[in-house]
Amino acid sequence: MVLETVPLAHYLFTRLRSLGADSIFGLPGDYNLRLLDHVEPAGLQWIGNCNELNAGYAADGYSRIKGIGALITTFGVGELSAVNAIAGAYSERAPVVHIVGTPPRAIQESRTCVHHTFKDGDFKHFDRIQEHVTVAHTVIKDCLSAPIEIDRVLQQCLLHSRPVRITIPDDMPGLDVDGARLRDSLVLPSVISQNSEAEALEAVLGRIYSSEKPLLLVDGESRFMGILDEVMSFVQRTDWPTFTTGFGKGLIDESIPNVHGVYKPCHKTLVDSCDLVIVFGPHYSTSNTYLGQTIPGKDVSIHVMPDSIKTNDNVFRDILAKHFLQRLLAVLDFAKISKHSLNLAITSENLTTTRTKDQEVTQRNGLWQRLSSFLQEGDIVLAETGTAGYAANDFILPRHARLFRPVTWLSIGYMLPAALGTSLSQRDMIHRGQYHRLSSARTVLLIGDGSFQQTAQELSTIIHHKLNVVVFLLNNDGYTIERCIHGRNQGYNGITHWRYLRAPAFFGAPEKGDYASHTWMVRTFGDLEAALTDENMVYGKGLRMVEIQLDRLDAPDQLLGWLDKQISKEQNV
Amino acid sequence: MVLETVPLAHYLFTRLRSLGADSIFGLPGDYNLRLLDHVEPAGLQWIGNCNELNAGYAADGYSRIKGIGALITTFGVGELSAVNAIAGAYSERAPVVHIVGTPPRAIQESRTCVHHTFKDGDFKHFDRIQEHVTVAHTVIKDCLSAPIEIDRVLQQCLLHSRPVRITIPDDMPGLDVDGARLRDSLVLPSVISQNSEAEALEAVLGRIYSSEKPLLLVDGESRFMGILDEVMSFVQRTDWPTFTTGFGKGLIDESIPNVHGVYKPCHKTLVDSCDLVIVFGPHYSTSNTYLGQTIPGKDVSIHVMPDSIKTNDNVFRDILAKHFLQRLLAVLDFAKISKHSLNLAITSENLTTTRTKDQEVTQRNGLWQRLSSFLQEGDIVLAETGTAGYAANDFILPRHARLFRPVTWLSIGYMLPAALGTSLSQRDMIHRGQYHRLSSARTVLLIGDGSFQQTAQELSTIIHHKLNVVVFLLNNDGYTIERCIHGRNQGYNGITHWRYLRAPAFFGAPEKGDYASHTWMVRTFGDLEAALTDENMVYGKGLRMVEIQLDRLDAPDQLLGWLDKQISKEQNV
Ligand SMILES: Cc1ncc(C[n+]2csc(CCOP(=O)(O)OP(=O)(O)O)c2C)c(N)n1
Numbered sequence A, B: 001m002v003l004e005t006v007p008l009a010h011y012l013f014t015r016l017r018s019l020g021a022d023s024i025f026g027l028p029g030d031y032n033l034r035l036l037d038h039v040e041p042a043g044l045q046w047i048g049n050c051n052e053l054n055a056g057y058a059a060d061g062y063s064r065i066k067g068i069g070a071l072i073t074t075f076g077v078g079e080l081s082a083v084n085a086i087a088g089a090y091s092e093r094a095p096v097v098h099i100v101g102t103p104p105r106a107i108q109e110s111r112t113c114v115h116h117t118f119k120d121g122d123f124k125h126f127d128r129i130q131e132h133v134t135v136a137h138t139v140i141k142d143c144l145s146a147p148i149e150i151d152r153v154l155q156q157c158l159l160h161s162r163p164v165r166i167t168i169p170d171d172m173p174g175l176d177v178d179g180a181r182l183r184d185s186l187v188l189p190s191v192i193s194q195n196s197e198a199e200a201l202e203a204v205l206g207r208i209y210s211s212e213k214p215l216l217l218v219d220g221e222s223r224f225m226g227i228l229d230e231v232m233s234f235v236q237r238t239d240w241p242t243f244t245t246g247f248g249k250g251l252i253d254e255s256i257p258n259v260h261g262v263y264k265p266c267h268k269t270l271v272d273s274c275d276l277v278i279v280f281g282p283h284y285s286t287s288n289t290y291l292g293q294t295i296p297g298k299d300v301s302i303h304v305m306p307d308s309i310k311t312n313d314n315v316f317r318d319i320l321a322k323h324f325l326q327r328l329l330a331v332l333d334f335a336k337i338s339k340h341s342l343n344l345a346i347t348s349e350n351l352t353t354t355r356t357k358d359q360e361v362t363q364r365n366g367l368w369q370r371l372s373s374f375l376q377e378g379d380i381v382l383a384e385t386g387t388a389g390y391a392a393n394d395f396i397l398p399r400h401a402r403l404f405r406p407v408t409w410l411s412i413g414y415m416l417p418a419a420l421g422t423s424l425s426q427r428d429m430i431h432r433g434q435y436h437r438l439s440s441a442r443t444v445l446l447i448g449d450g451s452f453q454q455t456a457q458e459l460s461t462i463i464h465h466k467l468n469v470v471v472f473l474l475n476n477d478g479y480t481i482e483r484c485i486h487g488r489n490q491g492y493n494g495i496t497h498w499r500y501l502r503a504p505a506f507f508g509a510p511e512k513g514d515y516a517s518h519t520w521m522v523r524t525f526g527d528l529e530a531a532l533t534d535e536n537m538v539y540g541k542g543l544r545m546v547e548i549q550l551d552r553l554d555a556p557d558q559l560l561g562w563l564d565k566q567i568s569k570e571q572n573v
C-alpha cells in the first residue's frame, strides 16, 4: 500500500486549522525557521509577536474565544520566556498548543553543546520544566509516531482545556508522515453512559423538585465544558434567579431579567436564604470568590463539574456535563418547579449620580458606569488585574459581549496581548461567518498604567494588523491596587512616568488614513463624554486610545476598605 | 543568653549588601510587599522594573560586573516571568539571587486555593520548575534555620557563580532571627591544598618549559573564577601571543601588544601551529567557538577550569584555579620559557577604507570600525545577539572596557535590561570608589530592531534613574541574522515598524535640562560622524540614542556567507 504523505509540519498545522486556529502566534528562532515555512501554506495566518511571553498571552486570549490557540517559539530562550503565559492558561484552563522548534536530532543525540542550552549536553531540561504547566506533551522523534502523537496531545488539550506542548527537531518539519489520518477529523472520546449518570439525574431532580428557593450560579469553567447553550436554556426555562462569578460573567446573556450579574458579598444574605444553588463550572479560587465569601454552602449546593456531579453527600463520577444537562433539560418537568424572584431592582447605587462637565472623573463617582454604557453587542472587554479588574464586575454587558477579568492567575500584563488575541479571534470568526451574525466587533481593553508597562510593545502588533481595539489606560501614577493592600506611600509602588498617549505613534500607527490612530486625554466627565462620543471613537477603525488621569488612591469601594484598614493600623502603631 | 535579633528580611538584605549588591531589582506583588519594606532600611536601592523578565536580565547584567546581583519577584506570576533570565544566568554563570515572596505559611499549610496558583493546593510547583535553573534554593519556613539557609544558598551562588532562589512567605519578613551571625562576613570554603595541586603544577611546568611555540587563550569563565589578575600577570610576564574568545573578550587588557583580540577561524592555522595552548576558563559552546572551529586541539591544550586542571592525559581535581595560578606565577622561571610572536599586524583589512560623507553606512564598509573608535576607557559595551553580536568580536576595546556579547544562552532582548544593570553597577562602583579610579563611565548598547522590541520598555527605567547609556539601534527592518540563516524573504523574519527615535520621549525622558535625551538618525557616514562627535553625545548625560538605518541584508561577512549558501541552495532546487 502506498501511503498518502504530507510533511510533518503540514500535518500539525492542518490539524490546528481544522480545530479552529486560523491564526498562530510566535517568534522565529534558528531552530524553528523550517517549521515556520509550513505555516502559511497550511492556510494559517502568522502573527509575529514582539516577545514570547506576549505570544503566549495572545494565544491564550485567542483560545478562550475560539476554543483553541497556538504559538510557536524556539528552543530554550523562546519557550522559557513564555512559561508564565502557559502557566496562566493552565491555571485558568485555556486550550493553548505550544509548539517548539528544537535542535536537529543529530545534535541532540551527540549531546553537542549548542546555543540555548546549559552547555551540559542535556536537551531535556525544558521538557521537565514545562511538565508542570501542561496536561500533555510530546517530544517528536520519528515520523511514524508523529501524527499519532500530535493527535494524542491535541485531544488532551481540548479534553482538559489546558496547555499542551509539542517539540519538533529542526530536521523534521519537512519529513513525510502519514497524511491519510487527516481525512478523519480529530474527535474527542465519546460519552459512555454510566449508571452514575442516571443516579445523578435522579438525585438532582429530587433536589430540584423539593426546592422552594432555588438559585443558579454560573462560573467560568462552564466555558470549556461546552455547556453554555444548555445553561442558558436552563436559566431561561426555570426563570430562577441567576448570578455569575467574575469568571462566569459574560458567558450568559445578562440582559434577561432573572440574571443579576456577579454574586458579590453584598448579596450573601439573599443567597444564603436559598435552599438550592446549582453551580455550573465552579472555579473556587479566593480571587474568584471574594476571598471565599461567595462560595455557596455545601449542603445547599449542587456542582456541575467537567466530569462529575457533586451534591452534598455524593460525587457522581465519569459524567460528561453537556450530556447530563441535555438529559436533565429533557426530563425535567418545568411545571413542577418552584418560582421565585430576588428583589434586586437597584443593582448599583451610584447610577443616578449626576455629574457636571468639569467634575473630575473618579472610580467612585461614575467612571465605570459611564464606561459600561459605552459597551456594545459583540464587544470583548478585558479588564486587567488592578483596580479595573475589580470594577468590571459591575459592568452591565450587552448581548454577545464577553468579559476577561482577573480570575486566579492574575498576571499583570496579560490583558494587552490577550486583547490582540481576542481581537484576532473576532476577525477570524467574522471571516468564517461565526460571530453572532455580526460583521464587525471591537475589543475593549481597560488597563492600569503599571500593567500597561509590562507588555506595552504588543500594541504594535495590534496596530500592524489593523485590529479594532479601544484602550482605556488608567493613569493613577503606579500600582494603586498594591497601595491599597500595603505600603500606600512606599516608593516600590511607584512606576516611571511615560507619555502614554504617544504610544500609537511610537509603535507605528499611520498618521493618516482609515487606520490613523486617535487618542484622547481625560480628566473630567466632559472630557470623557467627548472621547466616548467622538466620531473617530464611534466610527473609527483600528486602535483608539484614551488616557484617564486618576488620583493615586482612587479605587473601587472594596479596595478603599483595605486602604482604610491600613491607615487605621498605622495610627494604632 | 539573649540573642541579638534582626528581622529576617533585614538579615537577607544586609548579607546581600555586604556581598556587593547596592541595588536590587524587581517588582512588587501582594506576596512580597512586606519584604520590600526592608529593602531601603538595609541600605539597598530599590530599582523597580517594568516586568520581571527585565528585572532578571538587569540583575544578571549587574552581577557580571559587581560579582552579585539580586531581584525580588512575587509568587508564581512574577517568578515564572523571570525564568528565562535565570536560565540565561545559569547557562553563562552569572551569580544572581532570586528572592520570591510567597503566600503566608498558614495559607500554604491549609492548601487554600489562592490567586497565582493552579488552584490545586500545591505550593511546590514553582520550586520544582526552578530547580532546573538554580544551583541551590531554600524555601524559608522557620526563623531558626532561616539565617543558616540564607547563608548556605548565598555561598553556593558565589561558589558556582550561578543563580540561587530564596522564597520567603509573606508572614515572615518582619520576624526576628539571629542577627549575631551578621558580625562574621560570609566566606567561601577555603582551599585545601591537595596533592593533586603539586602534581598538576609539575605537569604544567613541564609542558611550559618544553614548549617552543606556546599560546594563551582567555575564555569567559575566567571572570567568575576570580583569576583575572593572575591571568593578566601571566599574559604580561610570559609575553606570549594571547587570544580571547568572544566570552573572554574585555576581561583582559587588549591594548598590550601580545593580546590579539578574538581567536577567529581565520587564525586557525596560526594557532594550530602552536605546541601548547593554555586556556583559562574554557566555555566551549558552539556559539562561543565558531561552531567548534576554534576549540584548540586536545593534545596541545591545558585547561584551567574552576576546580580542576586538565591536560591531555590527566584531570587534576579539586584545585582552586586562583591558588594554582598564584603558585605557578611564583615558581615559574620566566627566563627559561620560549619567546615567540605572531605576525598579526593587520588585524582588520578594512581599517584603511576611505569613506565619503554621503556614502551610506553599512556593516561591511566601516560602521563597526567607526563605532569601535568611539569607545572609551571604562565603557561597558553590550552587543546584542544578531548582527551586532557578531561584529563586536572585532572591536578594539580600550582599557577597563568590558564587553557583553552572545555567548551561549543568546536570548534576544537580554542586552537592553542588562545595560540598565551594568550602568547601575558602574554608578554603584563609582560611589564606592571601586571603578578603576574613574569618576564617570558609560554603558554602550548596540542592538537590532528585533531585539529592541522584546524589552524596549526598560529604557524607561534607564531614563528614570538618569543612567549614562548610549544606545545604537540597528534598524534593518527585521531579523537580519535569521534572514541570513534561513528564509531570507519570508514574512516571519519581518517585524512591525516603530518610530524608534521617539522612544526616549515616550518613555518619559525630560524635554529640557541636563538629562534631556538626545537622538540622532544615521544613514550616511556624514550622519554617523556628526552623531558621534556632537557635543550632546560627547558631554551629554543620561540616555542618548542613535538609529542607524541599514539594508535588510546588510551583515558581517560570516553571516553573508550563510546567506550566499542559502541563495545557491535555492538556485539548485
Ligand atoms: C506579572 C505580575 N507581576 C506582579 C504582580 C503583582 N501585582 C498585582 S496588581 C499590581 C499592580 C497593578 O497596577 P496597575 O496596572 O497600574 O493598576 P491599578 O491598580 O493602579 O489600577 C501588581 C504589581 C502581578 N499580579 N503579576
Ligand SMILES: Cc1ncc(C[n+]2csc(CCOP(=O)(O)OP(=O)(O)O)c2C)c(N)n1
Pocket: A027, A028, A029, A030, A052, A074, A077, A078, A081, B384, B385, B386, B387, B388, B410, B411, B412, B413, B447, B448, B449, B450, B451, B452, B474, B476, B478, B479, B480, B481, B482
Ligand atoms: C528570546 C529569543 N527569541 C528568539 C530568538 C531567535 N533569534 C535569534 S537572533 C534573532 C533576530 C535578531 O534580530 P535583530 O535584533 O533585529 O538583529 P539583526 O540580526 O537584525 O541585526 C532571533 C529572532 C532568540 N535568540 N531569543
